[in-house]
Each structure stands twice: as C-alpha cells, then as structure tokens.
Amino acid sequence: MGDPQFFDSVAPLSLADIAALTGAELRGPAERLVDGIAPLGQASSRDLAFLDNPAYLDTFKTASAGACLVAPKFAAHAPKDLALLIAPQPYHAFAQVAARMFPAAMRPQPVFGENGIAPGAIIHPNAHLEPDVHIDPGAVIGPGAEIGSGTVICANAVVGPNVRIGRNCAIGPSASIVHSLIGNRVIVHGGCRLGQDGFGFALGPGGHRKVPQVGRVVVQDDVEIGAGTCIDRGANRDTIVGEGTKIDNLVQIGHNVVIGRHCVIVAQTGLSGSSTLDDFVVLGGQVGVVGHVRIGMGAQIAGSSNVREDVPAGARWGGTPAKPYREWFRELTTLKRLAEKPESASHTRKTRAEGGGESND
Known part of the structure; x- marks a missing residue:
C-alpha cells in the first residue's frame, strides 16, 4: 500500500468518482471514499484493490477492501x-485511479518542491527555458539547450549543449543527456546516459582506430527510460x-538502433548497433x-534469448540462438528426455568390457 511518508494521496475519491473516471459499473455505495491502494489481501476499508488474475x-472471496476493480x-x-x-480491464482501470491519487509517483520529482530555478543550478546564459521549468540544485544546462514548460530537471543532471x-518531461537525478532531441512527456530516470559515443572502431592488426560518432539520439513523445539505461548516439x-516505448532499467542500446512505437524492452537487454525493432515489439x-537484425512488428522474444537473425512480424521466439517457440x-x-534416458545395454556391456563392470572370474 502507499506509504504516506513518501507518497500521500492528493485527495480521497468516491466510488462514484472512480466509476466516472474508469467507466466501470459500480455495485456499491456511490458516496464511499477511498484514499489508498493495496493488494487484495492487505486492503482496508479505505483502500482500492483490483482482481485480474484467477490465482x-x-x-478475493474474503477481501475487506473499500472497493475492488474486478x-x-x-x-x-x-x-x-x-x-x-x-x-x-481491471488493471488498466486501477492504473488510472492510482495515477489520479498519487501523481507524484508518476515521474521523478524535484528535491525542492517549488517551481523555478533552485539555488546551486548552473544554467548557461545562452540556454533557453520556457516558463514553468524546474531546475534542481547541481543540475547543469549547457549553451544552446532548450527546455519546454512543465519539465523537471532533477539534482545533478546534465543537459548538454x-x-x-x-514539455512536461522529467529528467531524473544524475542523468546525462547530450547530442539528443527529446520529445514531450518523456521520463528519463536517474543515472541514465543518453547521447554518448557509440562503440565504433575500425579494427586492425596494428590497433583499433576510433570512428567518430556524429549522429544523435532522437526520443519521441511519451517514452519512459528506466534508471541506468544507456542509449548511444548514432555513428552516421x-x-x-x-513514441510510447517503455524501456526498463539497465538496458544498453547501441548506435544507429531504431526502435519503433510502443515497444517494451525489459531490464538488462542489449541491442547491438544498427538493429531495428518495428512497432509493438516486446523483448x-x-x-x-x-547488430543489423530486424525484429518485425508485434514480435515477442522470451527472456534470456539471443536474437541472431531477422524475426518475422508477429512471431514469438525464444532460446539461444532464438527460434520459433514451438x-x-x-x-x-x-x-x-535424453537426459532422463537410462544407460543403454550396449553402453553397460562396453563399460564391463573395459574393466569397469563385475568380473566373471
């Protein structure tokens, strides 16, 4: 359940309010108020819970929540x-309500609650900030940078030249963004690195020559990038x-990678240079x-798999190397079955012939 030390509900919601927000059919007292969220087994009379899984x-049969989305x-x-x-879709409806109750949990928050430029922020005089931008202490904004209204730059983040x-973005603590163009309503969590060198070297017997990486990182609207993720800028x-893609923590995205709309990329995934994900891919x-592999629209790749060839649209692959599920x-x-198969008679006779079995003497 929500901890009021960190996430306090902005205001109670009546069940009538929740029904109007989600379009759910209400069976219960419309005037009842809830101001928290909790799992079914822990929910009290002031909490909203949900059931979406028969497990x-x-x-659910003994729940004592204030109300349940079901x-x-x-x-x-x-x-x-x-x-x-x-x-x-109870879980989707639950997400709507939780976002209304706990808006501060939706994106990184500034250390200083008030809007504006906090003491200790370093902003180059040639940077351009629209109204209602918040810059936390220790953040650095480089020359020529532009930041839209409603955006938060958290403590010690770096926004390069x-x-x-x-607009309405959130850049988490100690993130760094260079050589990048970021859309609206983008969330970049703490410790991310966007726009650094791609791993580009011309290999040779006399040594490896660095290839200048002169592309950019382009992040479209409504993307969320988890903590510690690195996205290299393009080579050429x-x-x-x-837009709408969601990237988990600790993901590595190499140079020249193209990720489509509304993809989902789970933690510790690595995309080598020049690979392509079409829309709605799930990794x-x-x-x-x-590198240079294309994963088609709507394809799903099972965890811990290694993709070494193009994947058709809508396919479900897994394994190393990855292949169709079946x-x-x-x-x-x-x-x-092979591992569970008992030793064959021929193997037993061979062992005995080599002196490993019982003697007939």
Whole structure:
C-alpha cells in the first residue's frame, strides 16, 4: 500500500468518482471514499484493490477492501459486503485511479518542491527555458539547450549543449543527456546516459582506430527510460526511440538502433548497433540482439534469448540462438528426455568390457 511518508494521496475519491473516471459499473455505495491502494489481501476499508488474475480468487472471496476493480467473470465470487467496480480491464482501470491519487509517483520529482530555478543550478546564459521549468540544485544546462514548460530537471543532471527537451518531461537525478532531441512527456530516470559515443572502431592488426560518432539520439513523445539505461548516439545517422516505448532499467542500446512505437524492452537487454525493432515489439529481460537484425512488428522474444537473425512480424521466439517457440520447446523437450534416458545395454556391456563392470572370474 502507499506509504504516506513518501507518497500521500492528493485527495480521497468516491466510488462514484472512480466509476466516472474508469467507466466501470459500480455495485456499491456511490458516496464511499477511498484514499489508498493495496493488494487484495492487505486492503482496508479505505483502500482500492483490483482482481485480474484467477490465482488470487480465494483471496478475493474474503477481501475487506473499500472497493475492488474486478473483471465481469469474477464478480459473482465477491463477498457480500464488498463494493465492486466492474471493468473489462481491471488493471488498466486501477492504473488510472492510482495515477489520479498519487501523481507524484508518476515521474521523478524535484528535491525542492517549488517551481523555478533552485539555488546551486548552473544554467548557461545562452540556454533557453520556457516558463514553468524546474531546475534542481547541481543540475547543469549547457549553451544552446532548450527546455519546454512543465519539465523537471532533477539534482545533478546534465543537459548538454544544444540539447532539446520538450514539455512536461522529467529528467531524473544524475542523468546525462547530450547530442539528443527529446520529445514531450518523456521520463528519463536517474543515472541514465543518453547521447554518448557509440562503440565504433575500425579494427586492425596494428590497433583499433576510433570512428567518430556524429549522429544523435532522437526520443519521441511519451517514452519512459528506466534508471541506468544507456542509449548511444548514432555513428552516421540517428539512434531513434519511437513514441510510447517503455524501456526498463539497465538496458544498453547501441548506435544507429531504431526502435519503433510502443515497444517494451525489459531490464538488462542489449541491442547491438544498427538493429531495428518495428512497432509493438516486446523483448523480455536479458535478451541480446546482434547488430543489423530486424525484429518485425508485434514480435515477442522470451527472456534470456539471443536474437541472431531477422524475426518475422508477429512471431514469438525464444532460446539461444532464438527460434520459433514451438521449435524451441521441442528442442528443450528432446534434451530433457535424453537426459532422463537410462544407460543403454550396449553402453553397460562396453563399460564391463573395459574393466569397469563385475568380473566373471
């Protein structure tokens, strides 16, 4: 549940308010107020919970939450006194309500609550800031940088020369952004590195010659980039992250990579240079993608897989090297059967012939 030490609800919501916000069907007292969120098994009479997974159906049957967002197929299992908000996608509805209750949890927040330039911020006189920009102590804004209204630059972040950051963005503590163009409503969490050199070297027996990286990083609207993620600038063209894409913590994106719209990239994934993800691609945790590979629209790659060739649109692949799910599962099943197979009679006779078995003397 929300801890008021860090995240205090801005105001209670009535069940009528929640129904209006989410479009859910209300079965319960419209005037009842909730001001917190919690898991089903821990929710009190002031908390909103949700049920979207049948694994928690037994907990739902004894829940004592103030109200519960629930899918229609589970509503009949509710305890008699539990107020219900019936929605086709309870988790999506829950996210809407939680965002309304706890807006401060939606993006990195400034150390100093008030808007404006905090003491200790360093802003070059040639930088351009629109009204209602917040710059925290220790942040550095370089010459020619432009930052849109409603954007927060948190403590010790660095915005390099000529960088453009759109409106209503949040740049987390100690992030650095250079050689980059950032759209609107972008969230960059703490410790991210955007726009540094791509890993480009001309290899040779006499040594490795550095290749200048003269492209940019272009991040489109509504992208979220998790803490510690690195996105290299392009070598001779741009590295691009498409609108609505969500990137987890500790992801490495190499130079010239192109990521489409509304992709999901989970932690510790690495995309090698010049690889391409079409729209709505999902990469599980610790996926590796080699350079110059294309993953088609809507494809899904299982965690810990290694992608070494182009993946068709809509495909579901896994394994190392990655391959279609059915083929991957068939290989795993075959290996398991081989591992469980007892020693053959011929192997036993051979062992005895070599002196490893019982003697007939």
